[in-house]
Amino acid sequence: MLADYGLIALFLLVAFFFAITTLLLPTTLRFLRIVPKKPNPVKTSTYECGMQTIGKAWVQFNFRYYFYALLFVILDVLVVFLYPWAVELRQLGIFGFIGVVVLILFVVVGYIYAWRKKVLEWK
Amino acid sequence: MTVALSGKEIAAKLQQRFPGSIVESSESNLVVKGESLLDIASFLKTSPDLDFDYLTAITAVDYYAYFEVVYQLTSIKHNHSLVVKTHCYGRDNPALPSVVSLWRGADFQEREIYDLMGIRFDGHPNMKRIFLWEGFKGYPLRKDFSNGN
């Protein structure tokens, strides 16, 4: 039984080291002077089809972009809970099924409310 | 076959409506005074039997003594065409009335003539250089333009 947790630990270890190496690789290569590093002010400025940017981009956007992101996060979190449930469908039986239906019900009520408020139309 | 209307015929028609505005008229084209260009053009565009609703091209030619601006007009319905010219004197600040209000196709053409030849068009909504950059000295297509390259 305990061995199973060992596998998870191994998996975590591999994930952690993979993340660290990918993050540190550019800096080490630059330190070893394999990859050239020549910063200059024009290089670090934003690229906009070869022109200098006009005005500022930190402007007040329409709310609907933010709302879509919000809606996505809610539904995505829901999906995260469905995965473990879907894997163990047999063992959980009818009790697990009812639990998931209730979970989905909460989210769908909010979704229908947003739908009826016509917030999803892309004005 | 696009019939090229003779300048004389149109000049006769225009003479009594716009007295004194026709400078000369020959078989192939019609030269009008700069001041009366706009109302002659609107007459040519609106009168039903002429109905020049399609401005094919505007060109400016530098003849040292004067600038000649050539308007090629076409009528899609009657399928006939006419060449109307104006002479524009003065080399430092030549100006002509703009025909953008009649044909929007003249918008970029007039800006190009201003950019390369230096003729200003009064009444043009966006009279600035189209190809060259602000601060370019001189007008390249003039005959006396020294090549600054």
Add this chain to the structure above:
Amino acid sequence: MAIKTEPFVINIGPQHPSTHGVFRMRTTLDGEVVVDMEPVFGYLHRGVEKLAEGRSYKQNIPLSDRLDYISSMTNNQAYVMAVEKLAEIPVPERAEYIRVIMAELQRIANHLIAVGAFLNDCGAFMTPFLYMFREREKIIDLFDMVCGQRLLYNYMRFGGVSQDIPEEFLPALKTLVNSMPGFIDEYDQLLAQNEILLARSKGVGILSKELAINISASGPVLRASGVKRDIRKVDPYSVYDRFEFDIPTGTVGDAYDRYWVRIQEMRQSVRIIKQAMKQLPSGEVLTEVPLRLRPPVGEVYGHIEAPKGELGFYLVSDNSANPYRWHVRAPSLFNLTALRDMVIGWKLADAIIIFGSIDITMGEVDR
């Protein structure tokens, strides 16, 4: 209550994958919707008209090639016919027919790139473009066989064409002409009823009939708005009055109509080439013209139906070896006049499609 939003300015600038060259749009966006757009030209302004005044008439033929560098055969034809009209140079029959065949082949090649680039902007990244480039390579092989160059042909001279077509040209042309309708049907099946293309281009960027005439648009852009005007029919030049072909015109004038008109025009061009091949007379292809041609004093405006629209040359000659004035009536510059009206109110992605459906070449816009 409407939430206050601020517009911001973005450069769809000179170096952009979908501006078909170096054209720049200073667009003011409110979120994703285009609020305003200012076109900026001049990034490829090479001063061709000034250079042409310093060179002899024959030296200007290569200059005319580089105006609309996707369809340089029709540039040659327009310039050469204008000078022939000015200097009254007769052109033998066989040369006229060869010019018609070359011009129609060039029209197919140009529409292939126009439709391919338009679909590239619609999001079908590179697939239709590479399909259509396969056909364009076949047409380029034919041009290569005739005049040795792949892109800028410099093939036509005053009074005819520079050299006669080799023997293996006609069989190769026959195979291309027989297989071309099959390829065009292949594109049509793939694209005409494709929901994505319909959804993205039906009703997008509508150019009304009156506005199209008012901005003196020409070519597929004008015909897509419902105006039946094609210089080959309205003012037949060369031997175009001996062929019968029809002019496809759209109804609404949206991006889909412009796409549809170009596909139909390719079919008509194949029809014309077939008729021209049948009626091709024999005989020499070039009348002798002095190298330093000095046309009589006077001016001329010769225009043809180039693939992008009415391409005209306004020449003024003062009986010297160099033209006094050499002006090009570029169809692409006129077709762009209403771009601002067609683009406002649409999203940024639709603005790219509207611009792509107009099909311009910057060499001809900026000269």
Add this chain to the structure above:
Amino acid sequence: MEVEDITKRYIYSAVELDRAEGEMIEALKAGSQQPIPDPDKWLEEKLERNIILTTVDGLLNWARRSSLWTVLCFPACCAFEFIATAASRFDISRFGMEILRASPRQADLMITAGTLTRKMAPQVRRIYDQMAEPKWVIAMGACGISGGIFTGSYNVVPGYNRIIPVDVYVPGCPPRPEALLYGIRMLQKKISQRSLLQEGR
């Protein structure tokens, strides 16, 4: 119909922007009278390299030369000869150059396909500066080398090497796809002689 004055409409002042760009163009025009020397002098330096470095050099050079991604710098006619080279017949992806990157950030080769005009020069210089090191430039076509058929014009920069250092010149107007592929092969030969020791990196 009434024509409203366009200049008062934009949220930015178009006239100021044009004037600012104009000054940039004039400054670069003044500054670019002499051609920039080609970055080739390191080719002559004889570098003593030990065993470890040669293998690292060999690996790096092989990796860099067989996946050159080009940035779109497509002003004019040579662009369509370059697209023909990139299309399926003269397949450029045999050399690992499959992808044409629109942004200079992900590109390490700039093939300048077209005539360089004064108005476009600051933009090309800016795109070149924004490319990541190590970067190379192929000047494609007669216009890229010396202004080509348009040399005498008031608005044409006679050659890209006035603005950016050029590694390989491919003559032709437009050069045939085979000529461009030969130019790319020569650039790959040049890359394969690079070494970590040289000071230019």
